[in-house]
Amino acid sequence: MTTLLLPPARLLLRLLERLWLVAVLAAGWWFVSADSTSVYFPALSAIWDALVSGITSGTIRTDVTYSLTNIVLGLVLATIVGTALGILIGELERLRQVLDPFLQFVRSVPQSALIPIVIGALGIGQAPKIYMIAFACVWPVLLNTIDGVRAIAPEVRDMAKAYQIPHSLRLRRMVLPAAMPQIMAGVRVSLAVGVVVMVVSEIFSATVGIGHFINTAGSVFDISAAWAGTLVVGALGYLLSLAFIVVEKAMLGWYFKSAGASSGGATTRTRGKATK
Amino acid sequence: MTTAEHLDLLDERRARHPLAVKGLSKSYGEGSTAVRVLEDLDVRVEPNEIVCIVGPSGVGKTTLLRCLAGLLAPTTGAVMFGPTTMTGPILEVGVVFQDYSRSLLPWMRTRENVSFPLQGKGMRKAARRALADQCLNAVGLPDAGRKYPWQLSGGMQQRAAIARALAYQSEVLLMDEPFASVDAQTRFDLEDLVLHLRKRLGISVVVVTHDIDEAVYLADRVVVLSGHPAHVVDVVEVPFGQDRDQIQTKAEPAFTEARARILGRIRR
Numbered sequence: 001m002t003t004l005l006l007p008p009a010r011l012l013l014r015l016l017e018r019l020w021l022v023a024v025l026a027a028g029w030w031f032v033s034a035d036s037t038s039v040y041f042p043a044l045s046a047i048w049d050a051l052v053s054g055i056t057s058g059t060i061r062t063d064v065t066y067s068l069t070n071i072v073l074g075l076v077l078a079t080i081v082g083t084a085l086g087i088l089i090g091e092l093e094r095l096r097q098v099l100d101p102f103l104q105f106v107r108s109v110p111q112s113a114l115i116p117i118v119i120g121a122l123g124i125g126q127a128p129k130i131y132m133i134a135f136a137c138v139w140p141v142l143l144n145t146i147d148g149v150r151a152i153a154p155e156v157r158d159m160a161k162a163y164q165i166p167h168s169l170r171l172r173r174m175v176l177p178a179a180m181p182q183i184m185a186g187v188r189v190s191l192a193v194g195v196v197v198m199v200v201s202e203i204f205s206a207t208v209g210i211g212h213f214i215n216t217a218g219s220v221f222d223i224s225a226a227w228a229g230t231l232v233v234g235a236l237g238y239l240l241s242l243a244f245i246v247v248e249k250a251m252l253g254w255y256f257k258s259a260g261a262s263s264g265g266a267t268t269r270t271r272g273k274a275t276k
Numbered sequence: 277m278t279t280a281e282h283l284d285l286l287d288e289r290r291a292r293h294p295l296a297v298k299g300l301s302k303s304y305g306e307g308s309t310a311v312r313v314l315e316d317l318d319v320r321v322e323p324n325e326i327v328c329i330v331g332p333s334g335v336g337k338t339t340l341l342r343c344l345a346g347l348l349a350p351t352t353g354a355v356m357f358g359p360t361t362m363t364g365p366i367l368e369v370g371v372v373f374q375d376y377s378r379s380l381l382p383w384m385r386t387r388e389n390v391s392f393p394l395q396g397k398g399m400r401k402a403a404r405r406a407l408a409d410q411c412l413n414a415v416g417l418p419d420a421g422r423k424y425p426w427q428l429s430g431g432m433q434q435r436a437a438i439a440r441a442l443a444y445q446s447e448v449l450l451m452d453e454p455f456a457s458v459d460a461q462t463r464f465d466l467e468d469l470v471l472h473l474r475k476r477l478g479i480s481v482v483v484v485t486h487d488i489d490e491a492v493y494l495a496d497r498v499v500v501l502s503g504h505p506a507h508v509v510d511v512v513e514v515p516f517g518q519d520r521d522q523i524q525t526k527a528e529p530a531f532t533e534a535r536a537r538i539l540g541r542i543r544r
Contacts, residue, residue: 162347163392
C-alpha cells in the first residue's frame, strides 16, 4: 500500500532486496560455467553473446513481439469467455451439475497434448496458436469463476432478492465483483499455463516466435542460442506476471484493502453467529 | 430535483397498510421427512407500529421474518400487505439483515450501497445520490457516504443497512436480529434510532430478537413464539407510546412486568 510514495532511498533498498539473489545466482552461473566445454551447458558468457546478437542482428525482437501478441490475445480471449461461461454455469446450479463431469475431464487433459491435433485441424497460422492458448487458459478461469460465483454469501443473494435487483444489474454489479478475486486467481494460473502452450505451439510447425527460435537453435546445435531463447521466455513470464499484478491491484483494490481493514470484522461476525 | 423535494420523499413514507400473516404454516422438506417449523400463525402489524418477535433460539423467528419479506413462500396460509396477497418481495417492505457485514457490498462505497437498489428501480443517478445522502443523514451518518463499508464500525454498518432500506421507500422495515453483534452502547443508540425513525417517518417496524429487554423497549406489541412447531403463545401490549428513554422507560413497573411475563412464557 505504501509503495507509491516511498522516499528514493527506501525504494532503492526494496529493489536491492528483490534483485540481490538474482544477481548472486547469475554471477555464480557466470563464473562456474566460465570454463565449460560441455555442448549442452555452455558458458553463460556464450549464452549472453548469443542473446545480444539474437536481439541486435537476429530475429529475437520479431519473435518476442509475435509470442507476446499470441499470449496476450489468447489470455484476454480466455478470460472473457471463461468469465462469461463461468458466471452462467455458476448461477445455474442444474447446468453445473450436468456439466461437472465434463469440466473435470477436460481440466485433467494436458492441453499441450492437443497442440498437434489443433494445428493439424486449423493450420499453422497465428490464429490457431492464439486459439490454442485461449483453449488451454480458459479452464482455470472458467472453473475458478464457477467456484467464485457459488461462494457468494447467501446474505448477498437474499439482499438481491429482497430489493428486487434486476438480473443484468445483479450480474454486473454483484455477481461479477463478488467472484472477481477468484477470477483473478484463475487468470494467474492461466498465465503460467499460457506461457507453456505459447512456447510449445511455436515448436510445432511455426516460422516465427520465441518457441520457434529455441527449436531452430536446438536443431542446428546452436545450444547457446537455445539457452538465450529460454532465458527470454523466463523474462517474458516474469514481466507478464508483473503486468498481471498491476492489473489485479487495479481491479481488486477494495478486496486487498478490506482484507486488511476487517480482520476485526471477522471476529464480530463469528460472535454474531454464536449468540444467535 | 431539489433537496426539499427529497425531504418530502422521505417524510411521506407513512405506512398506510397493515402487514399480516394469516394462518401461516411453514414446513421444510417434503413428504414424510418434512419438518414443520411454524404452525398456524396470525400476526398483524398495524401502520406505524413496532412489533417485536421473540422466542427461544431456533424456534423459527427468522423463518417468519423471511416469509414476511416475501423471501420464503408459506406452506399454507398467506402473507398480506394491505388487501393484497404477497407472492414475493415488494417495494413497500424493506429488509435489514442480521449479517450487515455481508449484506453491504464491499466493492461499493456506502452511498452506492444505499442507492444501488434504486438503480434497479430505474431512478436517475442524481436523484439516487440525493436520496441516498438524505437517508444516510437520517440514520446519523452524514459523512460516511464516500467511505467503504469495511471502513465503518459495526454500528455504522448497521446504520447504513437501515439507510438502504429507507432509501428503497419501504413503509415497513423488517429487521432480523439487527443489533446482535454490536456492543451494548451502540445497541442502545441503534434502538433509539429505530424509535426515532418510526416517529419521524411514520414507518412500521418488525424486529426479530432474542433479547427480551430490547423487545419490550422497542415494541408496541411483543409476539412470543414457542414450541415445535412454533406457534404464538402470547401477545404482550407495551404501553409506552412513541417516546421512550433507555433509563426511565426501563425503570417503569410496566417494563418489568412485561419482561417477566414474556420470560415466563418462553421458559415454560
